Amino acid sequence: MPTSSQIAYYVRLGEIETARKLFNQTPHKNIASWNSIISGYFQNSKPNEAQRLFDEMPSRNTVSWNGLISGYIKNGMIKKAREVFDTMPERNVISWTAMVRGYVEEGMISEAEALFWCMPERNVISWTVMLGGLIHEGRIEEARRLYGLMPEKDVVTRTSMIGGLCSKGHLDEAREIFDGMRQRNVVSWTTMISGYAQNGKVDVARKLFEVMPERNEVTWTAMLMGYTQCGRTEDAWELFKAMPTKPVVACNAMIIGLGENGDVSKARKTFDLMREKDDGTWSAMIKIYERKGFELEALHLFCLMQREGVRPHFPSLISILSVCASLATLDHGRQTHAQLLRSKFHDDVYLSSVLITMYMKCGDVVKAKIVFDRFSRKDIVMWNSVITGYAQHGLGDEALQVFREMSSSGIQADEVTFIGVLSACSYSGKVKEGKEIFESMKSKYMIEPTTEHYACMVDLLGRAGELNEAMSLINEMPVEADAIVWGSLMGACRNHMNSDLAEVAAKKLLQLEPKNAGPYVLLSNIYASKGRWENVAKLRKNMRSRNVSKSPGCSWIEVEKEVHMFTGGENKPHPEHLEIVKMWWKLGGMLREAGYNPDGAFALHDVDEEEKAQSLRHHSEKMAVAFGLLKLPEGVPIRVMKNLRVCGDCHTAIKLIANITGREIILRDANRFHHFKDGLCSCKDYW
Numbered sequence: 001m002p003t004s005s006q007i008a009y010y011v012r013l014g015e016i017e018t019a020r021k022l023f024n025q026t027p028h029k030n031i032a033s034w035n036s037i038i039s040g041y042f043q044n045s046k047p048n049e050a051q052r053l054f055d056e057m058p059s060r061n062t063v064s065w066n067g068l069i070s071g072y073i074k075n076g077m078i079k080k081a082r083e084v085f086d087t088m089p090e091r092n093v094i095s096w097t098a099m100v101r102g103y104v105e106e107g108m109i110s111e112a113e114a115l116f117w118c119m120p121e122r123n124v125i126s127w128t129v130m131l132g133g134l135i136h137e138g139r140i141e142e143a144r145r146l147y148g149l150m151p152e153k154d155v156v157t158r159t160s161m162i163g164g165l166c167s168k169g170h171l172d173e174a175r176e177i178f179d180g181m182r183q184r185n186v187v188s189w190t191t192m193i194s195g196y197a198q199n200g201k202v203d204v205a206r207k208l209f210e211v212m213p214e215r216n217e218v219t220w221t222a223m224l225m226g227y228t229q230c231g232r233t234e235d236a237w238e239l240f241k242a243m244p245t246k247p248v249v250a251c252n253a254m255i256i257g258l259g260e261n262g263d264v265s266k267a268r269k270t271f272d273l274m275r276e277k278d279d280g281t282w283s284a285m286i287k288i289y290e291r292k293g294f295e296l297e298a299l300h301l302f303c304l305m306q307r308e309g310v311r312p313h314f315p316s317l318i319s320i321l322s323v324c325a326s327l328a329t330l331d332h333g334r335q336t337h338a339q340l341l342r343s344k345f346h347d348d349v350y351l352s353s354v355l356i357t358m359y360m361k362c363g364d365v366v367k368a369k370i371v372f373d374r375f376s377r378k379d380i381v382m383w384n385s386v387i388t389g390y391a392q393h394g395l396g397d398e399a400l401q402v403f404r405e406m407s408s409s410g411i412q413a414d415e416v417t418f419i420g421v422l423s424a425c426s427y428s429g430k431v432k433e434g435k436e437i438f439e440s441m442k443s444k445y446m447i448e449p450t451t452e453h454y455a456c457m458v459d460l461l462g463r464a465g466e467l468n469e470a471m472s473l474i475n476e477m478p479v480e481a482d483a484i485v486w487g488s489l490m491g492a493c494r495n496h497m498n499s500d501l502a503e504v505a506a507k508k509l510l511q512l513e514p515k516n517a518g519p520y521v522l523l524s525n526i527y528a529s530k531g532r533w534e535n536v537a538k539l540r541k542n543m544r545s546r547n548v549s550k551s552p553g554c555s556w557i558e559v560e561k562e563v564h565m566f567t568g569g570e571n572k573p574h575p576e577h578l579e580i581v582k583m584w585w586k587l588g589g590m591l592r593e594a595g596y597n598p599d600g601a602f603a604l605h606d607v608d609e610e611e612k613a614q615s616l617r618h619h620s621e622k623m624a625v626a627f628g629l630l631k632l633p634e635g636v637p638i639r640v641m642k643n644l645r646v647c648g649d650c651h652t653a654i655k656l657i658a659n660i661t662g663r664e665i666i667l668r669d670a671n672r673f674h675h676f677k678d679g680l681c682s683c684k685d686y687w
Contacts, residue, residue, distance in 0.1 A: 462492020
């Protein structure tokens with residue numbers, strides 16, 4: 001005859017139907033069999049069937065009622081569990097404790113406390129459950145009082161209190177309890193070691209670790225994470241190598257620790273050596289690549305993850321969307337968006353904000369607005385994402401319209417909002433509107449402008465040619481102008497070829513950021529445009545003496561989900577370099593016929609005009625555009641990204657290329673978008 005243990009066996013295997021078949025075949029069912037099959041239905045998330053069988057039971061004992069309470073609690077049905085508790089004919093300490101535990105697990109600590117103090121009797125488990133609830137809520141003072149009232153304390157109780165005290169940094173008090181324990185298990189040791197490690201006392205933790213009688217994987221991992229959190233990756237690496245077994249959680253901790261402390265190659269080595277990987281492993285490595293500027297590696301790893309049949313989870317999707325935004329890889333971004341829809345993550349507010357940013361940075365303004373409009377529960381981050389996106393595209397009217405809609409919807413603008421709106425005014429030449437909005441920050445919105453807001457205003461005035469007013473604003477700032485503010489003025493001086501003010505801004509910038517190549521480069525541009533080659537040479541000598549190097553120009557383009565990189569001067573030629581050069585020579589002829597002459601002011605060398613033209617010809621964005629014309633079919637926009645600001649010569653050339661080829665070209669540089677179509681640019685040559 002089938003027994004309750006046989007039924008329980010099939011329940012553990014998840015074969016509830018087989019268990020039910022055995023139960024039905026039993027002619028004389030005892031209470032234990034009924035209890036087993038009812039428990040099985042609860043374990044398989046079928047509470048209604050469990051209740052139906054409970055109602056059919058010919059007789060019940062307290063175990064049956066307690067099983068019903070526990071079953072509802074396991075299925076998150078706390079109200080139903082309380083109904084059962086209130087109607088059961090007889091309760092014991094297990095019944096009361098189960099109900100208290102249910103409230104604690106649901107975070108309903110007040111309800112748990114009320115019930116706990118009504119208990120006719122309590123055992124050490126009851127006390128420990130209530131203690132754990134208070135500790136989990138961070139109510140350490142109340143936990144202390146409860147701990148002091150306990151008539152009996154076992155190893156679990158003491159360990160819980162140690163963990164609670166450690167979580168609040170009370171290490172001495174925790175250690176006093178630990179030292180006073182007559183019996184300790186591996187959890188007690190691990191909790192104390194983790195407490196020291198999490199509070200930055202890894203050397204003390206290590207001493208305790210060394211004298212521990214036995215260690216498990218959790219102990220090793222706790223010690224490992226202590227080292228990584230303190231930035232002691234070499235110690236962590238040595239400990240990791242010494243681990244007798246390396247569980248996935250320890251490997252994941254090692255990947256994150258190494259990566260966040262800058263040792264990305266060793267993090268990848270750990271990843272590659274892992275025999276087993278879980279979702280956290282892939283997400284950790286992708287996140288490290290994304291955060292440390294290895295965007296292409298993140299993209300390749302994400303593709304590998306999919307090829308190996310691993311379903312992307314929330315953290316990896318967030319990271320890869322950020323990568324798509326950074327690289328402006330629209331095809332990958334669209335594919336990731338589709339996965340979000342399939343995974344039913346698309347209703348998450350934060351994720352929707354990241355999606356909007358991704359589409360904006362990939363140049364698909366329409367799709368970004370569709371995502372925004374579809375979402376009903378918009379928060380401040382979503383509104384800011386759209387405003388900032390429109391600003392980057394030079395769409396001042398659209399940014400201001402969204403700003404007005406945001407105010408009408410009752411969402412209070414914050415500091416980020418005003419950076420976006422003021423940038424939009426700056427990029428679209430709306431000086432009057434920008435001034436009014438800046439003045440309204442304090443008077444209407446009670447927001448004190450920061451240096452970033454002043455930098456936006458300096459940029460706004462500078463772009464409009466009002467350099468003296470911009471300088472006056474800097475002098476009137478209530479706080480010291482930082483590098484962002486002086487950088488804004490410097491850029492404006494370059495646009496308007498004001499070498500006198502540029503020198504003032506450059507000197508300030510060099511004091512604030514002596515290793516930043518930007519001021520040298522911008523000032524060199526101005527000197528070179530005026531033929532002041534002695535000044536250019538002097539600046540370069542100054543750069544060499546200070547070991548300052550300019551970041552090389554780099555552009556990239558996505559073709560058939562593969563990112564192709566181009567560097568200034570073609571120091572690292574593309575595999576199809578010859579075909580690209582041929583295409584550029586062809587374009588060169590068409591450009592000359594259209595009246596284009598290379599602007600030597602943007603070639604920073606004292607050489608003849610032919611050599612200057614040669615230098616300009618190999619600017620990375622031109623190479624990327626030529627490659628796009630070779631590879632992308634008619635009707636498909638050519639989307640090129642650049643790590644630096646696009647120079648005036650490239651801007652002129654690409655605008656002409658878009659016109660004479662009839663192609664739509666979208667160029668995103670370090671500051672903003674330039675959308676070339678039909679001989680026009682979205683920035684209206686105002687950038």
